[in-house]
Amino acid sequence: MVWKKHDYDDIPGSYVFDGRRAHSSYALNKLFYSFNEESCRKEFEDDPAAYCDKFGLTESQKKLVVNQDFLGVLRAGTNIYYMAKFCIPRGVSVQDAGAAFQGISGDEFRENLLKKGEGLVERLEKEGGYWNG
């Protein structure tokens, strides 16, 4: 059995959520999907390890979830949208999770984003046709 190689595998710093990742992280994503229901969130809170067992997580996956190792959970192939259901209620935004990949703080991450907008209005004026207030 072999996972087919894709051109997108070579894009640096990017993890495309394809069959290979979806397969290996299925139980993790399913656990996080259950958090759409408030009663499931409560059940998890009451006994995280037991809840992980219920979803058939491996021991290493369970450790990541119980320890709230958000970066580890992402590296284990969890889809970012399912990750959001785990991290947002715990005060960790999707931006904070992204920042963790670079070893910087959420604030630094947001600063870097703001820099992307510098000079934008002038740029759009030059392009022409854009609404500018």
Next chain:
Amino acid sequence: MAKIIGGVTTSHIPAVGNAISDGLTQDPYWKRFFDGYGPVHDWLAEKKPDLIIVVYNDHGLNFFLDKVPTFAIGCADKYDNADEGWGLKPTAPFDGDAEFSWHVAESLINQEFDMCTCQEMLVDHGFVNPMRVLFGDHEIWPVKAIPLAVNTVQHPLPSAQRCYKLGQALKTAIESYPQDMNVVIAGTGGLSHQLQGERAGIINVDYDLACIESIINDPDWFANQSTQEIIEQAGTEGIETIMWLVMRGALGEKVNCLHKHYHAPISNTGAGVLLLENADL
């Protein structure tokens, strides 16, 4: 006969909904982004469309990864919003139009787009935030709405070209509906952004503006790009921009651009607003 009177594009990110809920639309961070919808609001108020088809991707509310339809269309009379896992207050439900949906689904399938038909469909922020940002919050929404979901989450995804062709088929489907009805198509998501990996946080203004120009004047340029090429330029989540091509395909060959707005960043993304009308109307 039903008629497509125009197409719009908009971001659908959760932060947009949060900003509306928290009353932050005139906050310095958000003001330029939200003010850029003004001309679209004016147009919608003037045209009063009967129905809007919102092309979006589900983020794990209605569809789990056990079953991921490439293209799905709501075929119900009503669509509910629900909590996505962090305590969001659901909006009022959206009225659909089952007869119209089933006609569109049948026409699309006859045109070899094998849609997943959904008689129950929870709509998440990908659908709800475009509705809120285009129409404001309502207990009774002023327009019927139909969700059309595209898988942009779990690869393999439909290609950009396939999305463009779906839009063209959607045009045929809508224009063959016997009842008089004015329809707007919203292409949502994008533009460039990447939420995870060491490359998280990319915003590619050059590429975003090129996509905007392509959607208006030369859709083939964007439609001919591969998933890998788009991800390379726009980021893993920026691939959502292919949904703009569904909207664009549903318009005619030539369009008039009535409004063009770009802002970056909003949260992690470059955000584009377009209002397009068929040139031959």
